[in-house]
Amino acid sequence: MRYIREELIRFRHCDPAGIVFYPRFLEIVNDTVEDWFDTMGFPFHEMKARFGAGVPTVNLNIHFSSPCRQADQLRLELACNRIGNSSIDISIQASHTGRPVFEASVVLCFTTVGERVEKLTIPDEIRRQLLQYTGKDVAATA
Template sequence: MIRFRHCDPAGIVFYPRYLEMLNDTVEDWFDEMGFPFQEMKGRYGAGVPTVNLNIRFTQPCRQGERLLLALSCLKQGDSSIEIAIEGARRGQTVLEARIVLCFTTVGETIGKLSIPLEIRRQVAKYIRTEASVGA
């Protein structure tokens, strides 16, 4: 639901609010896979920051509208995951995002960390196949 707090004085979503929505979607995805962000440090000594982000906006959204965000995985590397999130309103695409997440150590020194096998297996279930591209 697009809320008052998401909108600028022109009555449309202020673009930084989309970044918060995208981050919420990523965090929810990890929760659904069984790897909540709040447990990532304790379980794996890891964080999962965004290291690259590209968004294309095609139409504005307004307060009261519903935005459906659909996440798929484009590819998975040793320490990174590239995902796509498509935002649609009433069946029309309003934004397309490509995000690269990187598993890193946390603490004073931050460095790449191989994605744990149990996470890798769950992420693989979301990898977009050629048949699903554009679907």
């Protein structure tokens, strides 16, 4: 199963050449991750209170295939490729009318929030939701 969302490319995303300024794609990647966690029932603004946790990005690689312009509708597909003890590897593929735009590989790490930032084991209730996006049997990875 993949998490899918759409993003309309707006004037604010574009540079004077009329194409998306590449750092805006990184914001779109982060928005996709944040919306995914919301969909699973773990909004970022509640993570600290519920789990004492945040999920910062610790590694990010992105490959750009083609430009995007204002009014393009991006289709973003997120898959969870690996679930570790405290981190997850995800990929996000973006396309416009079937044309690849970019692919991002992201590693997120569950950590404490506050002055001391330390790794946390992924809470079981979050792990169960993540497993839905890997295609793996819940019992096989427990």
